[in-house]
Amino acid sequence: MADLALIEQLDQAITAMLAGAAQPETADAGLAALMDIAGKLRDLPDDRFMERLGAELGAESERRVPMSRSTTAGPAVIHAVTPFITVADGEKLIEFLKHTFRAEEMARHPHGHGGGFVAALKIGDSDLLIMGDESVRGQERPAALHVYVKDCDAVYQRALEAGATVVGPADQGFEPADRPWGERAAFMTDSFGNHWNIATRFGPNYVPEDGRHVRPGLLPRNAPVLIDFLERAFGAEEVGPRHEVGGRVEHAFVRIGEVLLEMADAVEEGLRPFGFYLYTDDVDAVYHRAVAAGAVSIAPPADQPFGDRIAVIQDTFGNQWIAAKNLGG
Amino acid sequence: MSEQHDDRLQVEAAQRDPSRFADLYRQNFYRVYTYVVCRVGDRHQAEDLTADVFREALAGIQKFEWRGVPFAAWLLGIAARVLADHWKRSGREAGIPAPESAATMPAEIEQSAMLFQLVDRLPEAQCRVIRMRFVEQKSIREIAQEMGRSEGAVKQLQLRAMETLRAQMEGAHG
Secondary structure (H helix, E strand, O other): OHHHHHHHHHHHHHHHHHOOOOOOOOOOHHHHHHHHHHHHHOOOOOHHHHHHHHHHHHHHHHHHOOHHHOOEEOOEEEEEEEEEEEEOOHHHHHHHHHHHHOOEEEEEEEEOOOOEEEEEEEEOOEEEEEEEOHHHOOOOEOOEEEEEOOOHHHHHHHHHHOOOEEOOOOOOOOOOEEEOOOEEEEEEEOOOOOEEEEEEEOOOOOOOOOOOOEEEEEEOOOHHHHHHHHHHHHOOEEEEEEEEEOOEEEEEEEEEOOEEEEEOOOOOOOOEOOEEEEEEOOHHHHHHHHHHOOOEEEEEEEEOOOOEEEEEEEOOOOOEEEEEEEOOO | OHHHHHHHHHHHHHHHOHHHHHHHHHHHHHHHHHHHHHHHOOHHHHHHHHHHHHHHHHHHHHHOOOOOOOHHHHHHHHHHHHHHHHHHHOOOHHHOOOOOOOOOOOHHHHHHHHHHHHHHOOOHHHHHHHHHHHHOOOOHHHHHHHHOOOHHHHHHHHHHHHHHHHHHHHHHHO
């Protein structure tokens, strides 16, 4: 019951403090110590501001990266690789992302004539593009994303509430658990076919060293072939050793520009093609180099009414890569 | 010693490749913000000025010379200058805070910065209560409505969060 009294006393003291009232002296040393903490918390910064400023500085620092430090595709620099998810019911997917990951919608533009749209979202500091259009039903392109969150278990619960399920049978190790690679992680799929690796790093930062909240993944049928293509087409670099079991790639990392992508050979029979936006200085150079490396041209470079110049190419495994440059910038 | 070594490596990495500035930002955000907010008292002004400090630091990272002084002290030097300019602009000359000596790191800034980091590591529900209560200054009733919990449960989360923070702060200094 003493606890109950403390709960009330503390709340009253905090309410008074936040209202600007002078702090009454308290003989209770425990309460005084808590109010000392409360006094400091009055200056707690807004985490949304911290993320926003971090993203702004990140964009500014990208502009300052010397050319020799960037990965180049011929003369073209690739600045960012953004997952581009295509689904029939984009609205529902966005609801799922907002509920589960507290994603924020940053912008939305109409697409086509059937009420479709392309929306830009942020999960933490990382960008996602969602195209929602009924006309793509049957040809959806989901994503496999490794999302770093502060509390894996809480996000897992929210994903369950929003209709996601673990990727395999229950109690087979896909639920949140401490993993030997330094993370607590759960593996889920949502009702749109996206794979989610929801993870919290151990240690002081819940995000990995590159600081990104979302790391895109690829699930090709033959990872070494795709890695070779990405190196030749986009100047990608493989990072760290590949982890193979019985001739199957379980884990590999490639860097395109400043973005780290992870890859594993797909377990399923069918292809799991994804889509990515590649922001670059020179759409034409990226396109020509990718085609020379064996990509199929889906759409040659052209200026679009929404203000970007884009070109679309497809790799052997059906992944589509959209090279894009904003014509205004 | 090793902290200083890491600090130095990170600064040098950011000087070679500005995209590595993100690490320095994350490690020093709370310090700079606390330094600024304690002096201006207003959250919105503190955000604007903190942004100015980091923009200036990113623009000038090449000018930072390693002389054994922590990078954070260099940032706080920029913060002192940004604040002095701010007071001048707003005509409050009398309030110019004396810039700290670059070598000293005021203990209260370090303590607050550590506390803010600990908030990030609270279980999610407790962290949300603390943020809504102190950042958004919401009442217990508003928080309860937003979280779909009873007011009693929110007060309990508030107490638990504060006790955890107190214990961790005492552990860090004890």
